[in-house]
Amino acid sequence: MQPTFSSSRILLPVRPWFIVCSLLLALLANLLPTAHWPGIPDWVALVVCFWCIREPRRVGMGWAFLLGLAMDVADGAVLGQHCFAYVLLAYTAAALSRRILWFPLAQQALQVLPLLIGSQLLQLLMRLVAGADFPGWGYLIGPFIGALLWIPGTFLLLLPQYQPVERDENRPL
């Protein structure tokens, strides 16, 4: 049986190496040469947000800070720009995790959207204050795509934690 998101199935405990791998994969996805295409979401922000909501005790602001630093250097942005946005995103996500997890997936995506937009807007604001030009509205499409990807993303990232459903024909409960 395929797992459904509406079910409150008991998940296996998360494996730490899987979290690390997913975060590094997100970093890799961010570094793919897709900078010209509009609407590419910030994968690192999305995955950091996901783990901060799902496992706030394992992934927190420390990871967000380190990944932000890596993104700053890889992007050629001002140091601290991504760090600031990611750390704040991680804190908000962890603080709201109990509430967000209460909702079904589509509504979770709606709640994650303002977080992602906020982190993007924060970066925009920091650079505008620093004297950069507005890069166009395409810059703000990313978070919407990211929120749409929340549903398949949740399925993918929770995949290793699903356990097979064992149904005992003799004792159907």
Add this chain to the structure above:
Amino acid sequence: MAGIDHAPPPFFKRGPAPLALLTFYLAVSLALFVVDLRMQSLGLLRQTVALIVDPVQRVAQTPGSLVDHAVAYLRGLHDLREDNNRLKQAQLLTAPNLQRLEHLEAENERLRRLMAVKDREKASGQVAQIMYTARDPFSRRVVIDKGQQSGIVAGQPAIDEAGIVGQVTRVFPFSSEITLITDKDQAVPVQVVRSGLRSVVFGLGNGQLELRYIPANADVQIGDLLVTSGLDGIFLPGFPVAKVTGIERDNAFAFARISALPLAGVENFGEIMVLSPRAELPPPPPEAPGRRANTGAPRKPGGK
């Protein structure tokens, strides 16, 4: 007593309070932001992180380069032959000029020596491959595959076959960052070929350039070629930079609004040449008292 454990079980060990952590990380981020922006003294930190991120970046570039290779492979013999013929013809067309260039340079040198003018510097450099565009949407930068290992230093100009592309602004161990001339913070001192007028050309951030600080009545026409003036001591004089595409003369402003398009394939991918740094210019004469320094000074090497 021995049996009683007063320490809380590890379940409750959660480290510092989230709010304290948040304050700490935000403060560090802000400090980094301000220091990097205002003092630009974080080169070592940047290089260290770059060294760690570099392998991930290389892996991320492989799908793109694989596709490129596959496309190049599948392009077929016909296209290549056509290319080859075209290039041969182009070479033939430029051959007369090139063959006489050496002679002309020698003659020029002799005449210059006769007139006791200092010799022109020869341009030399190394070819580098553009790896990718930096993802930062707020600036126009590309990353090339040569860095400290190849002796690149910040400040070196980069050209392609048509003209100036940009300037090396950050150097990492195995790669370096080139700020394109279309970047908002990049300035190139230029000269109008036709009239000899000198000015500084600035990027606008949208692929265009702007010639600033030219009086409204100055002799500039649409189609004028702008070449580097070499006054900055960074760019060698005479490299084409841009062509004037529009002039707005408004009496309300002291300066004309002159827009230009870069000649080099600034937004293209491909190979570029990083020119060796110029020999030091003689120090400028002491400034006359009461005169302010010229605005629009060229970017110093090592800048942001």
